[in-house]
Amino acid sequence: MSATLPASGTRTARAAGAVHPGYRTLWRWHFYAGLFVMPFLIVLAITGTIYCFQPQIEPLLYPHRLVVTPADSPRLPADTLLDKARTALPPEAKPIRAHIEASPARSAEFVFALANGRKESVYVNPYSGDVLGTLDVDSRFMQVDRMLHRKLLLGKPGELLMELAACWTLVMIGTGIALWWPRVATDGKRTSLRSALWPRFSTKGRPWWKSLHSVIGIWLAVGALAFVVSGLPWTGSWGKQFKALATRVNVGAPRGAWxxxxxxxxxxxxxxxxxxxxxxxxxxxxxxxxxxxxxxxxxxxxxxxxxxxxxxxxxxxxxxxxxxxxxxxxxxxxxxxxxxxxxxxxxxxxxxxxxxxxxxxxxxxxxxxxxxxxxxxxxxxxxxxxxxxxxxxxxxxxxxHMGRYFGLANQIVCTVISLGLAALAVTGFVMWWLRRPSRTVGAPSRERAAPPMRAWKIGLALLAVIFPLMGATILAVLLLDWLAFGRSRNLSSS
Incomplete structure (x- = not known):
């Protein structure tokens, strides 16, 4: 799944052209998709991995609030603990949520709405009733990490950007698989499956990075696709509309929920x-x-x-x-x-x-x-x-997606996929840096006679229909590409 930014070289251009018709077109779209999603993938990978380990991380961050020493005495009634929590905040604070946790080593948690609009969590020792401390709900580390993951802490604009990044990752995955697919080389010998699935450690420089990039991409393709698809229903624009639609046609929410x-x-x-x-x-x-x-x-x-x-x-x-x-x-x-x-x-x-x-x-x-x-x-x-x-x-x-279903093993699988996606972004950038062209963006050159590529066009059209926001950006990319580079001008060779 190479998001490479090619450099000049007619010999390489002839080799790429000999691969199969449409190769350059796919490469060009892969380049644009990778160029856009690269920074977002890194953010998603880091924040997603952190959030995946929330159960292990939070007690380490706030041990004096979340963790208590189990006692032989019974836990105090929940209403008594709530009354104790009220004493830690101004009288006008209103209780809005209680977290019920039966673990003997965890504190009781209550959330209050303050007069200034903030929400404050209060932690109480369930055995003694002592208030252990408070935390601002929105400033809590995991909440900040979650909002970075979902909207870059930028509100609605950030939410839309992350949704677009997820949609364009689908394009990057699809074109990456097509570019990787074992093909007939210029000497007539088909690329071996082993070399397609394992890095070529005998090579050096950019070829080695390209081999590493493509192998990581193909091994992660299925998991990355599952990650994107499972995350899209939670997005604030498309996900919200899809949820409402699924509910109305009775395939989403329970019957009678409306x-x-x-x-x-x-x-x-x-x-x-x-x-x-x-x-x-x-x-x-x-x-x-x-x-x-x-x-x-x-x-x-x-x-x-x-x-x-x-x-x-x-x-x-x-x-x-x-x-x-x-x-x-x-x-x-x-x-x-x-x-x-x-x-x-x-x-x-x-x-x-x-x-x-x-x-x-x-x-x-x-x-x-x-x-x-x-x-x-x-x-x-x-x-x-x-x-x-x-x-x-x-x-x-x-x-x-959240690494919850089958415990630690699920968390490890999610971490491998997340950090693997970050590695794709890094290796793609390194390949561009090693062969970066001068005074150009470095997009792969167009094919002189582009094939019909009906399947590819149908796929893009379907994505545009299913994800209207992405459809608008597809049109924008086509328009900007045509205005900036013209119909036949080659920016660089591959």
């Missing part, structure tokens, strides 16, 4: 069901209509339920009544088979619900539960089996 059945809101004692409305769990939703599960203050929400609409709040206030406690929620979830490792969005307004999100390593155990905050009645309990076919596949892809 309405019908029991209301996804707490029933106020004495209130009429006809006049009941709902409210975003933990937030005043009166001025924020149309919110979905992805907008809840939860760190992880299964892809299948991300587009499920969140109930809105009523305009009228209600009298305070006896509420279902956090301890009762924990007991209810434990009785239903979920004892640890989930998050609860806390109801902060009269008609809000408890929203439980369980996002374990095994997709088939995923759960999303809505609980009436007064009666404790389960309004809806969404399991993996309720997902549409598309969401079931994406759930497995997500777990594998």
């Amino acid at each position: 309405g019908g059945g029991l209301p996804l809101k707490s029933t106020l004692p004495g209130a009429s069901s006809q006049t009941d409305h709902a409210e975003h769990a933990g937030h005043d939703m009166s001025s924020m209509p149309g919110m979905v599960m992805d907008d809840l203050p939860l760190p992880n929400v299964p892809w299948a339920v991300g587009a499920v609409k969140v109930p809105q709040s009523p305009d009228t206030a209600a009298q305070e009544n006896t509420r279902f406690t956090l301890d009762q929620v924990v007991a209810l979830m434990r009785d239903s088979g979920v004892a640890s490792g989930y998050d609860v969005a806390l109801p902060a307004t009269p008609s809000a619900v408890y929203t439980v999100s369980y996002f374990p390593a095994d997709p088939q155990k995923e759960r999303t539960v809505y609980i009436d905050q007064y009666s404790g009645k389960v309004l809806k309990d969404i399991h993996y089996a309720d997902y549409g076919a598309v969401s079931q596949v994406i759930s497995y892809g997500t777990s594998l």
